[in-house]
Amino acid sequence: MGTRYALRRLIGLIPTLFGVVTLTFLLSSIVPRDISSDLAGNDATPERVAAIRHDLGLDKPLAEQYVDYMDRLFHGDLGDSITQGLPVRTVIEGRIGPTMLLTASALALSTLLGLALGTLSARRSPGVIDGAVRVGSLVGVAVPGFWLGQLAVLWLVVHMHLFPVQGYQDIRHSWSGTKHLADVARHLMLPAMVLAVSEIAVLSRITRGGLLRELGSEYARTARAKGAAEADVVERHAMRNTMLPIVTVIGTRIGFLLAGSVVIENVFAWPGIGSVLSQAALGKDTPMVVGIVLVVTTAVLVSHVVLDIVYCYVDPRVRND
Amino acid sequence: MTRARRSRPANGLVSAGRRALTRPGGVIGLVLLGSMVALAVAGPMISPGNPLAIKYPPMLAPSRHHLFGTDNLGRDEFRAVAHGLRTSLRIVVGTTVLSALLGTVFGVLAGYYGGGLVDRAFLRFSEILQTIPRIFLVILAITLFGSGERNLIVVLAITSWVFLARVTRSEALSVRNRGYVEAAKASGSGDARVIARHVAPNVMPVAIVVIALNASGVILVEAGLAYLGLASSTHVTLGSLLNTAQVFLSQAWWMSVFPGAAIAITVLGINLIGDAFGDAFRLSGTSAKWRHGTANPGTPASS
Numbered sequence: 175m176g177t178r179y180a181l182r183r184l185i186g187l188i189p190t191l192f193g194v195v196t197l198t199f200l201l202s203s204i205v206p207r208d209i210s211s212d213l214a215g216n217d218a219t220p221e222r223v224a225a226i227r228h229d230l231g232l233d234k235p236l237a238e239q240y241v242d243y244m245d246r247l248f249h250g251d252l253g254d255s256i257t258q259g260l261p262v263r264t265v266i267e268g269r270i271g272p273t274m275l276l277t278a279s280a281l282a283l284s285t286l287l288g289l290a291l292g293t294l295s296a297r298r299s300p301g302v303i304d305g306a307v308r309v310g311s312l313v314g315v316a317v318p319g320f321w322l323g324q325l326a327v328l329w330l331v332v333h334m335h336l337f338p339v340q341g342y343q344d345i346r347h348s349w350s351g352t353k354h355l356a357d358v359a360r361h362l363m364l365p366a367m368v369l370a371v372s373e374i375a376v377l378s379r380i381t382r383g384g385l386l387r388e389l390g391s392e393y394a395r396t397a398r399a400k401g402a403a404e405a406d407v408v409e410r411h412a413m414r415n416t417m418l419p420i421v422t423v424i425g426t427r428i429g430f431l432l433a434g435s436v437v438i439e440n441v442f443a444w445p446g447i448g449s450v451l452s453q454a455a456l457g458k459d460t461p462m463v464v465g466i467v468l469v470v471t472t473a474v475l476v477s478h479v480v481l482d483i484v485y486c487y488v489d490p491r492v493r494n495d
Numbered sequence: 496m497t498r499a500r501r502s503r504p505a506n507g508l509v510s511a512g513r514r515a516l517t518r519p520g521g522v523i524g525l526v527l528l529g530s531m532v533a534l535a536v537a538g539p540m541i542s543p544g545n546p547l548a549i550k551y552p553p554m555l556a557p558s559r560h561h562l563f564g565t566d567n568l569g570r571d572e573f574r575a576v577a578h579g580l581r582t583s584l585r586i587v588v589g590t591t592v593l594s595a596l597l598g599t600v601f602g603v604l605a606g607y608y609g610g611g612l613v614d615r616a617f618l619r620f621s622e623i624l625q626t627i628p629r630i631f632l633v634i635l636a637i638t639l640f641g642s643g644e645r646n647l648i649v650v651l652a653i654t655s656w657v658f659l660a661r662v663t664r665s666e667a668l669s670v671r672n673r674g675y676v677e678a679a680k681a682s683g684s685g686d687a688r689v690i691a692r693h694v695a696p697n698v699m700p701v702a703i704v705v706i707a708l709n710a711s712g713v714i715l716v717e718a719g720l721a722y723l724g725l726a727s728s729t730h731v732t733l734g735s736l737l738n739t740a741q742v743f744l745s746q747a748w749w750m751s752v753f754p755g756a757a758i759a760i761t762v763l764g765i766n767l768i769g770d771a772f773g774d775a776f777r778l779s780g781t782s783a784k785w786r787h788g789t790a791n792p793g794t795p796a797s798s
Contacts, residue, residue, distance in 0.1 A: 197624070201635065202639060205639040312766065316766055318762075320718075320719060320737065325752070325755070327744055328745075328748055332744065429628040432628055433629060436631075440722075451631075455637060470627075471631070
């Protein structure tokens with residue numbers, strides 16, 4: 175049962191991915207600006223531009239270009255970056271690690287804190303703590319991540335010297351082994367926390383709402399009537415039902431975190447794909463931007479499906495939809 | 496017909512709106528958003544002159560003469576924030592109007608005439624568009640088509656109307672099969688009349704909440720783009736002020752604190768108003784839920 179569902183979901187990915195690739199291809203081909211004149215430079219002769227157009231296959235009919243493009247993608251070729259002169263794939267491979275580390279840390283952090291704060295808030299509702307969490311989550315969603323990053327730098331770095339200012343590792347020392355790990359972790363903490371804030375806010379709100387609804391339900395009342403302690407009602411009954419919708423939003427949250435990391439990486443000079451993306455966009459480096467968009471979208475899609483499959487094992491009712 | 500008249504007509508919207516804006520959250524939201532709009536409108540009158548003009552000593556801390564201090568080049572930060580707010584609000588109003596029109600009109604029509612080829616094509620297309628995280632799609636579009644203010648508005652609208660259309664579509668779809676709509680049709684009302692009198696008023700509550708959510712999202716995305724230097728506006732924007740502030744963080748905290756607070760207050764205001772409307776309409780779920788799609792707006796046509 176579960177395997178069939180998993181297979182169906184994985185196969186269902188193909189048309190969507192195909193659609194995303196086609197969409198980005200069409201967008202890039204209707205663009206008024208010509209990529210080959212960008213490549214040729216400012217004072218290139220028309221012949222030179224035409225030669226580059228020919229090399230890139232841009233003088234072929236659109237349908238033929240599309241087939242070529244698909245063929246190259248299928249072989250893992252994302253084209254060459256205009257600004258860096260390297261294959262897009264090489265650039266992304268070099269930068270994806272730090273981004274994954276940053277978003278995964280923020281995902282873990284926001285899940286833990288979001289659940290904890292939401293539960294605390296629901297159990298103390300109504301009250302001062304509940305009020306504080308609710309106000310905090312409203313503010314947490316409204317504050318732009320990069321500004322929060324600046325405030326954190328201002329306060330925790332410049333005034334209190336708690337964290338290193340920027341970057342991925344200490345450039346004055348080249349640590350190795352555990353010292354290297356500790357160094358990266360020290361640099362990771364602040365960006366991960368800042369990135370996690372808006373997700374903590376949203377998740378705590380969802381958790382609080384779900385838990386309050388479950389705690390007011392009939393089965394919770396029955397459990398209490400049977401003499402279960404409130405902590406037991408939360409842990410053994412209400413929390414389980416609250417968790418289900420929370421698992422389904424993890425995929426969406428990965429998308430949000432990746433989006434947030436574009437800006438946060440720039441605040442903290444974190445060497446991930448977010449900082450490459452903004453530089454590429456500034457330099458009108460279309461192949462680089464398209465490549466990053468495709469990689470990120472694929473990652474989000476795949477994580478969605480993986481989570482759906484996990485969810486299906488948690489809650490077998492899903493399989494029959 | 497009597498049933499048809501009772502189907503939550505437009506004055507239900509007005510009373511719900513009044514209820515929303517008199518709730519504590521709604522009132523605070525109005526005050527916050529109102530104060531930022533007032534700053535954008537009156538700021539340039541209080542402190543007239545070109546925000547880009549350099550005529551004061553650089554890096555003055557906030558004082559009576561310069562409420563928000565001056566920047567690294569000696570420009571009045573208060574004036575810059577007021578003008579930046581103007582730019583942000585102009586962009587958000589443009590985007591919101593455009594995407595609200597596109598989203599509700601398309602959503603209502605798709606839902607009302609649901610199930611056809613256009614409807615199915617839309618569902619597929621919107622699914623694909625929604626799988627690309629928004630800021631990546633926006634950055635791609637800006638890289639390809641440029642980032643002038645008009646382009647930015649179009650790009651932001653195109654990336655935000657889809658969700659609204661999906662939500663209004665499923666709302667319209669569920670209204671379509673209710674008794675009073677059938678009764679209205681049976682008593683001779685044409686499609687246009689049924690949509691205007693019965694479908695649209697029922698769709699509005701959800702649409703309003705999603706539109707507010709879209710608007711606050713647009714402000715954050717626009718600010719983020721400007722912060723990254725990707726919004727090549729000729730005007731001062733709050734995001735670009737924060738971009739400059741980054742370099743001078745340790746010397747001039749006011750260059751970061753005031754523009755950032757203006758963004759946060761505007762977004763918070765809009766969110767509070769949206770939530771108040773959601774509560775007044777008794778929609779099951781707050782903006783947090785909508786934001787993460789747990790409210791499941793994209794239920795298929797068969798449901």
